[in-house]
Amino acid sequence: MSRMIESARPTVIAANPDQWSEKSKQSVAFGFRREYRDEPYNCWHCKAASLFTAQEQKYTFEVQKASINQSRILCEVCWQESNRIRAALRTCEEAWTLSKVELKTDEAFLGRWLQLLLQLEQYVPCKPDTAKRSMLSKLLAGAKTDGRKRDGGCDKSEK
Numbered sequence: 448m449s450r451m452i453e454s455a456r457p458t459v460i461a462a463n464p465d466q467w468s469e470k471s472k473q474s475v476a477f478g479f480r481r482e483y484r485d486e487p488y489n490c491w492h493c494k495a496a497s498l499f500t501a502q503e504q505k506y507t508f509e510v511q512k513a514s515i516n517q518s519r520i521l522c523e524v525c526w527q528e529s530n531r532i533r534a535a536l537r538t539c540e541e542a543w544t545l546s547k548v549e550l551k552t553d554e555a556f557l558g559r560w561l562q563l564l565l566q567l568e569q570y571v572p573c574k575p576d577t578a579k580r581s582m583l584s585k586l587l588a589g590a591k592t593d594g595r596k597r598d599g600g601c602d603k604s605e606k
């Protein structure tokens with residue numbers, strides 16, 4: 448006989464749509480959703496088999512008031528990583544707002560920012576921020592040219 452370690456956790460729990468956000472209450476699901484059921488999925492980034500548990504669903508939709516149409520695409524590890532990247536991006540944005548003039552020619556800063564944008568694309572299957580990317584690429588190219596002039600011509604071109 449196999450011992451089910453996970454048997455203590457319910458795989459199906461009752462839903463209380465009255466606790467949903469106002470927007471979720473207007474969805475079709477409001478009329479018929481009576482329960483949450485463990486939802487298996489594969490992480491969009493690392494492909495790991497993951498589970499959006501019934502309990503997590505209840506918390507997400509009823510406490511955090513997330514849209515009932517929301518589904519999980521990242522595993523826990525990748526979710527944390529994507530949040531870390533987002534936080535780092537916010538720091539870049541803030542620094543940019545404060546000292547645009549100096550940072551415009553800061554190769555290290557621009558490179559780091561661009562790298563973060565590219566990293567985030569690995570975790571988010573939506574339209575990338577191409578406008579910001581091309582702005583950074585352009586500034587970075589300019590900053591590198593300036594640097595080269597100052598350094599007396601380092602000819603290490605990437606792409």
Ligand SMILES: [Zn+2]
Pocket residue numbers: 490491492493494495521522523524525526
């Ligand atoms: Zn993952």
